Amino acid sequence: MYLYNSATHKKEEFQTHTPGRVEMYTCGPTVYHFAHIGNLRSYIMEDVLEKFLRYEGYDVNRVMNITDVGHLTSDADEGEDKMLKGAKRENKSVMDIAKFYTDAFFADCEKLNIKVPEVVQPATGLIDEFITTVQGLLDKGFAYFAGGNVYFDTSKLDSYHVFHNHEEDALDVGVREGVEEDSNKRNKNDFVLWFTKSKFEDQALKWDSPWGVGYPGWHIECSCISMKFNGEYLDLHCGGIDNAFPHHTNEIAQSEAYLGHPWCKQWFHVAHLNTNSGKMSKSKGEFLTVSLLEEKGYDPIVYRFFCLQSHYRKGLVFSWENLDNATVAFQKLISRIAALKPDNGEVDGAVLAEYEDKFKSLVGNDLNTSMGVTALYDVLKAKTTDATKLAILASYDKVLSLSLLDKAAKVREEQAKAQTAKAAGGYTVTGEGDPAIDALVLARGEAKKAKNFAEADRIRDELKAMGVEVTDVPGGASWKKV
C-alpha cells in the first residue's frame, strides 16, 4: 500500500523492517474522562488501517498505551493534574478513575467495531522500565538532572524537529505545551523525563527512583512501551495530529538517542474532527460522546460510516445534520444489501478475487476509505449473482467493519416477520425488537378481532405492568417501553 508519512511529508510505499510483519504503535487514551467522538475518529481510522494491512496479508502486532499517570501537556489553564482533577470531581481514587474510564473507552471501541490491540499497557504498570530508560539516557549523556527533575537534552541531537518545518527559534515550547517556561531547562525544547518537582505538587501517584520520589513524563511512556512490545524497530506509529508536536517529536528524540539507530519508519496522523465553532475538545461546547449519540437515537456504527466517508488527513466537520445525512445513506445502503438474496446463485471466485484486488488498490492509496465506501455501491451494481455480491461485501467489511451483513440480515428477518403477520390476517405489530412482546401485542389484536374485549384488556394490562405502551395503528399496533 501507499501511505502518507508525516515524517517525510510524502506518500510512500509501505515497508516493514521484517517482511510480512508490521510492528504498529498507537498512542492510547488519557483515562480521566470519556473519550469524545473527535478522539475516537483517530481510533476508527487507525483500526481501518490495521485491518487493511491484515487484508493485504500482513501479520500485525499492535501496541497501545493507557495514560493513567497524569501528563502535563495543555494543563496550564487548569493548573491541576488531569487524573487528580477527575478523581476529585467524582470523589473516587485516581486508580478507580483510570479503571472506570479505561473500561468506558473500550466499551466505546466495541460499539464502533474498533478491535482491541494485541497489547494494551497502562503506563503505571511499567514504571521500572521507564526508570531504566531514563537512566540509560543519563548514562549516554542525553539527559541531565536539574532542580529535582531529569530532562532530555535536545541540544545533543543532530536534528530535533521532524513534523514541523518551523525554525527552531519560532517554536515557543512554553506556549505550545501550555506550560510556563521552566528555568531548569538548558534548551527551550528540553522536556522532562522524570519529575520529582512539578507545579502539580499533590500528584497522587508517585514512585521511588534514583532521582527521588516522583513520576514519569508523558513522552517517555510511549517510547518505552513500544520498545518493550514492538522491539527496537517500529514500522508504524499512529496518533491524532495534535500529538505530532511535541509528543511524537519527543518520542523520536528519546527513542533514537536511547537505541542509537533510527526507530520508527512511518508516522500516521489523523486530522481533527471539527464542529462549526472549531476544533472539538473536552472543555469546549457540547461534550460529544458515543453514549450521547446513542441517547439521541443514533447507531454508533453510523458515526463510523460518517468518518469513513472522508479522508483521514482532512479535517472533518461534525454536525447533527451531517450525522442525519449519514444515517439516511447508511440505512439505504443496508436495505439495498438486504434486498440481495443469499441463495441466489453460487459465489463466483474469479469475480470475488477481481473485486478484492480493486478494493486493495483503491483503499491502498493512502487509506482512501471514502473510495472503499464507494466501492460498496459498485458491488451492488455488479453483474453477478447475489451470493457473489454478498461474499464481496463480506470481504470489504473485514476492513470497513460496518456490520453490513449482520444489519442486512436483521432487516430481512424483520421483513419476514412483518410478512408472516400480514399473512396471519393483516395485523402488523411494530415495536422495539422484542419477539415476546410482539407475540403478546399480536394476541391482544387477535382477541380484539374476535370481539373478546375482556381478554384484550387483560393482555393490555399485562403489557402495561411490563412498562409497555400499546398504540393501535391502521392495520395493527405499535408498542414502546415507557
Ligand SMILES: [Zn+2]
Ligand atoms: Zn504517545
